[in-house]
Amino acid sequence: MRYKILAILLCLTLLPSPARAAVEKDEKTINLEHGKAHYQKEEYEEARYYLLKVLKEDQTEQQALIMLLNIEERSGNYSTAIVHVNTLLGMNPYEVSLWKKKIGLYREMNNDVEADRLLERLYNIYPENEEIQKLYNNRLEEKYQKLAKTDDTNSQIEALKSLIVNAYAYGTSKEDLMELYISLANKLEQMGRMSDALDVISIALARDPGNMSLIRKKVGILTGLGRHTEAYSFIKTERRRNAVNPVLKGIQDDIEAEIMQQAKLNDPYIMSGIRWEETRSEEALDFLIANSINRGYLDDAQTYLAEARKLRGDTPELLYKSFVVENRLGNKARAMYYLRKYNSIQPDNQEVADLIVAQSLATASDMIGDERYREAAVLLDSIIRMNPDEELMASARAKLASCNAILKEKDTKAKLVQWEADVQTLYKQDRPEEVVAIADSALAISPNMEVVILYKGLALEKLKRFDEAYECLVNYNPSPIEVLDHRRHLNSLIYKRYRNTINVEYQQWRPGFEDNITANASVDYSHRFKNDGVLTTGVKYTARDNDGKNFKSGIGFQLSAGYAFKFTKRFSGEISGAWSNRFFPTLTARGGLGWEFRNGWSMNIKGAYRLTDISRFLDDGSMETSRSNMLNGGIGVNKDLNTVNLGLGADAFLIHRRLYFNANAKIQYFPVEYNRSCLYASFGGGNAPETEFLDNSIPSGFSHINTSASAGTLFTISSNMAVNLSGTWYSIYLTQETNRTYFYVNASIQISF
Amino acid sequence: MHPFRYLSKARSLAVTLAFISLTSCHVTVKPTTVDVLDPVRHYYPIIRTEVLNMTFEITNTGEQPLVITDVLPSSNAIKLASGFPDLIPPGKTELLNLTYNSDYNIGYSQHKIRLYGNIYPDGVLTLTFDTHVIRPTINTADYEEIFFKKLSKEKSLVDGRMWEKGYWTDNQRSSNLLE
Numbered sequence A: 001m002r003y004k005i006l007a008i009l010l011c012l013t014l015l016p017s018p019a020r021a022a023v024e025k026d027e028k029t030i031n032l033e034h035g036k037a038h039y040q041k042e043e044y045e046e047a048r049y050y051l052l053k054v055l056k057e058d059q060t061e062q063q064a065l066i067m068l069l070n071i072e073e074r075s076g077n078y079s080t081a082i083v084h085v086n087t088l089l090g091m092n093p094y095e096v097s098l099w100k101k102k103i104g105l106y107r108e109m110n111n112d113v114e115a116d117r118l119l120e121r122l123y124n125i126y127p128e129n130e131e132i133q134k135l136y137n138n139r140l141e142e143k144y145q146k147l148a149k150t151d152d153t154n155s156q157i158e159a160l161k162s163l164i165v166n167a168y169a170y171g172t173s174k175e176d177l178m179e180l181y182i183s184l185a186n187k188l189e190q191m192g193r194m195s196d197a198l199d200v201i202s203i204a205l206a207r208d209p210g211n212m213s214l215i216r217k218k219v220g221i222l223t224g225l226g227r228h229t230e231a232y233s234f235i236k237t238e239r240r241r242n243a244v245n246p247v248l249k250g251i252q253d254d255i256e257a258e259i260m261q262q263a264k265l266n267d268p269y270i271m272s273g274i275r276w277e278e279t280r281s282e283e284a285l286d287f288l289i290a291n292s293i294n295r296g297y298l299d300d301a302q303t304y305l306a307e308a309r310k311l312r313g314d315t316p317e318l319l320y321k322s323f324v325v326e327n328r329l330g331n332k333a334r335a336m337y338y339l340r341k342y343n344s345i346q347p348d349n350q351e352v353a354d355l356i357v358a359q360s361l362a363t364a365s366d367m368i369g370d371e372r373y374r375e376a377a378v379l380l381d382s383i384i385r386m387n388p389d390e391e392l393m394a395s396a397r398a399k400l401a402s403c404n405a406i407l408k409e410k411d412t413k414a415k416l417v418q419w420e421a422d423v424q425t426l427y428k429q430d431r432p433e434e435v436v437a438i439a440d441s442a443l444a445i446s447p448n449m450e451v452v453i454l455y456k457g458l459a460l461e462k463l464k465r466f467d468e469a470y471e472c473l474v475n476y477n478p479s480p481i482e483v484l485d486h487r488r489h490l491n492s493l494i495y496k497r498y499r500n501t502i503n504v505e506y507q508q509w510r511p512g513f514e515d516n517i518t519a520n521a522s523v524d525y526s527h528r529f530k531n532d533g534v535l536t537t538g539v540k541y542t543a544r545d546n547d548g549k550n551f552k553s554g555i556g557f558q559l560s561a562g563y564a565f566k567f568t569k570r571f572s573g574e575i576s577g578a579w580s581n582r583f584f585p586t587l588t589a590r591g592g593l594g595w596e597f598r599n600g601w602s603m604n605i606k607g608a609y610r611l612t613d614i615s616r617f618l619d620d621g622s623m624e625t626s627r628s629n630m631l632n633g634g635i636g637v638n639k640d641l642n643t644v645n646l647g648l649g650a651d652a653f654l655i656h657r658r659l660y661f662n663a664n665a666k667i668q669y670f671p672v673e674y675n676r677s678c679l680y681a682s683f684g685g686g687n688a689p690e691t692e693f694l695d696n697s698i699p700s701g702f703s704h705i706n707t708s709a710s711a712g713t714l715f716t717i718s719s720n721m722a723v724n725l726s727g728t729w730y731s732i733y734l735t736q737e738t739n740r741t742y743f744y745v746n747a748s749i750q751i752s753f
Numbered sequence B: 001m002h003p004f005r006y007l008s009k010a011r012s013l014a015v016t017l018a019f020i021s022l023t024s025c026h027v028t029v030k031p032t033t034v035d036v037l038d039p040v041r042h043y044y045p046i047i048r049t050e051v052l053n054m055t056f057e058i059t060n061t062g063e064q065p066l067v068i069t070d071v072l073p074s075s076n077a078i079k080l081a082s083g084f085p086d087l088i089p090p091g092k093t094e095l096l097n098l099t100y101n102s103d104y105n106i107g108y109s110q111h112k113i114r115l116y117g118n119i120y121p122d123g124v125l126t127l128t129f130d131t132h133v134i135r136p137t138i139n140t141a142d143y144e145e146i147f148f149k150k151l152s153k154e155k156s157l158v159d160g161r162m163w164e165k166g167y168w169t170d171n172q173r174s175s176n177l178l179e
Helices: A002-014 A017-040 A044-057 A062-075 A078-091 A096-108 A112-125 A130-148 A153-170 A174-190 A194-207 A212-224 A228-241 A246-266 A268-279 A282-295 A298-312 A316-329 A332-345 A350-369 A373-385 A390-428 A432-445 A450-462 A466-473 A480-497 A691-695 B003-023 B143-154
Strands: A500-511 A518-528 A534-544 A554-566 A571-580 A587-596 A601-617 A623-640 A644-655 A658-669 A678-686 A705-718 A721-733 A739-752 B034-036 B040-043 B051-060 B066-073 B078-080 B093-101 B107-117 B124-134
Touching: A017 A044, A017 A062, A044 A062, A044 B066, A044 B107, A062 A078, A062 A096, A078 A096, A078 B107, A096 A112, A112 A130, A130 A153, A153 A174, A174 A194, A174 A212, A194 A212, A212 A228, A212 A246, A228 A246, A246 A268, A268 A282, A282 A298, A282 A316, A298 A316, A316 A332, A332 A350, A350 A373, A350 A390, A373 A390, A390 A432, A390 A450, A432 A450, A450 A466, A466 A480, A554 A587, A601 A691, A623 A691, B034 B124, B040 B051, B051 B124, B066 B078, B078 B107, B093 B107, B093 B124
Parallel strands: B040 B124
Antiparallel strands: A500 A518, A500 A739, A518 A534, A534 A554, A554 A571, A571 A587, A587 A601, A601 A623, A623 A644, A644 A658, A658 A678, A678 A705, A705 A721, A721 A739, B034 B051, B051 B093, B066 B107, B078 B093, B107 B124
């Protein structure tokens, strides 16, 4: 290399001028090759030296210029590189690659203004070049994105405008374009340029009709400007285009609501309310009171009047208005309160006095309507005392009369209801007289009170006033399920009403050890007097064969009479006597007393004297008959359990100064209510027989164990006829080896009339 | 090895050989130190299409004669005025006159002028300047425009105060004049 250059230099020195020109040409070529070689090796200092030397010789050497351009760019000497680009552009005007290079170099120098200007210029020169379009558009977007991070809204608006203008040429999608329009409108709104924002959205809508985002935006701007009517017209137009879109319907609804809200805000009443709240202006308060009453905003009126009364006190005007409001709200008491207060301030005001009366009358009418008759009567009475004018007085009197009549009727009804309850309670407390008394009072006012009729009848029955009970209960209308019971009950009462009864009885008995039947027959007649005293007379008959041992043949009869007293409702007594010619006790005298307690308990005591031939067994089984005076006393207790009747009895006998005892228990069962038909059974025992056996002159044992068991039934055929049938097994234990047994059968018919 | 060193030596050798062939004397040229007044300059902005005239004072401060083989501006925008010598004796100063054509640039522009020779230590001297090329105002010219237009016509470019020279150097100007 060194020698090569030396040679050249020598030649330069020694050669003549034309020859030197040739050499210079060669030197340029040599320098270019050197420069290129160094350039390729990225030895930029050396390359620059040779290439600049080339340029010194020939400023238009493109290869050198291009290499120098790249070297300077890579070396960071951008402005020098730009000179090379421009030099090249002088030779290649509007060469796109050089323009792009220059733009890039300016960007490297952070001179975006010049780079953008060049890019725009290039875009103007080559508007159809897609690459430049893209470059330009990207740059616009980049600029906008950069600006969007700043507060420079004006620049953002301009950038968006540029983007929108370019978008048409660049072919930006419709969605993106509409986004740009909306962004531009938003920025214009931010700047308060509402009208411009509206124009932008209108332009966008013209390009994309029906775009929901744009529609919402336009509606938003219009409503924001208070142009609700315009917004409403716009959305209605849009709905004509797209009637089924629910979003549009929703927007329309929102606008309507906002229009209403707007209208409210424009309402002087609302404004006055706000003013009152904020400034406590009395002028606003007066307006609010007047308007709330006129418009019927009565709750508001209450509030504002209360505020006014706090401020100004109870002035007649405020009191009257308060009265009007409370009256309209139906708060009669409050209304009257204000009216009376008004009256106390201006007692001579006749109009207010008349208003009080009229108001009181209205209140009384309301009370009558609410069935508050007693209060209404008091109020009407006070109105009459106020001595109002004729018309009001007449009205008050009429209402008072009506009230009193109703009150009387109500009192009577209440009394009857109370009596109805009372008869039931008293009956359960076993106070039948009181039941009858109360029932009579109740039925005198209201004869059809079924419950009262029923309990009166039951009470009368309890008092054994069967006629009255029957007459009463026959008027009772039972419920369908009670009909059968009621009929039975009436039948039982019919029976109890009968005053005459004939009882025809047949008895027979035979010992267990021989077939020897002995029989009795009897007829009794009884009559119940009106005082409930019962007279009974009867005759008993028997005929017996001579058995060769104990009995002689013959006919025997017994005549008897008795009377039962009813001292009080619960206390009764009886006496009876009998005479017989033979077989039966010659003389019999009986007496007894009975008490009926509450709860179905009853007790009786009795005593008797008999002069009789007592046939009694001895230890060896033989029979001994002796005439004896027999004294007998007994006590009995009975419990009535409705369907079951339990009885216990004990008797003592005194014969030949010796005392004997017998006790028995009896149970009766009444299967049908209000029917005297029953089944019964009894068991007795003692060292003496039951009196019944003695009265029927059945041989018996004394000082021996006597036991008896019996069972029977009373069957009611009709209300006036019943049949009784029973059997008794009577046993006398004499010794371990000797026992005497009798079987006793009894049948009777009762006929009442 | 850096190319211009070879070139510098070659050039020296060539001059020497020529000198020998003519005078039959033998002289060896060694590297010399060079001083330049304000080798890095920041010129005030100039309006595009205007020309920026620059003068650099090159002083050979060494013992050896300064043989300048090449003066190479970095681009075609810079033109070298004629009359700049190839040889500066020791202790002598020569003026290097240049013109910058602002047509090529806009905005900030920085360029370099490289001088090659027996310059200590690398054989190359780099002069750097920059300026802002601005577009002319359309309606009203700013004061500076008028001032510098006048100045370029009236003043010498090698002496005077800073604004009269038309440029500043890094040592002369603070970032904020008001400080």
